[in-house]
Amino acid sequence: MAGIIVITLTSLIMGILLSVAYQYINKSNQDVKNISLMLPGYNCNACGFGTCQMLAEVSLKDADIIVKCRFLKEDKIKEIKEYIKSIK
Numbered sequence: 001m002a003g004i005i006v007i008t009l010t011s012l013i014m015g016i017l018l019s020v021a022y023q024y025i026n027k028s029n030q031d032v033k034n035i036s037l038m039l040p041g042y043n044c045n046a047c048g049f050g051t052c053q054m055l056a057e058v059s060l061k062d063a064d065i066i067v068k069c070r071f072l073k074e075d076k077i078k079e080i081k082e083y084i085k086s087i088k
Helices: 002-038 052-061 063-068 074-087
Strands: none
Touching: 002 052, 002 074, 052 063, 052 074, 063 074
C-alpha cells in the first residue's frame, strides 16, 4: 500500500514539473517566433547566425545583437529591442 502511495505522489510531482517546464519552453519558442516575424526573413547569414530564427534566439539573451542584421532600419531595431525588454 505504501508503495502505491509513493508511486502516485512521485507521478504527481513529475507531472507538475513537466507541465511547468513545457510552459516555459513553449513561451520561449513563441517569443523567438514573434521576433523572427519582425526580422526580414532573408536568412542571408550577413549577421553571422545563419538564419533569422537563430538571430532571434540569440537576441533573447542579448537584445543589442539585433543590430547585426544589415537589413533592419533603426525604427524596427527599436521595436524589437522594446519587445525583448517587455518580455523579460
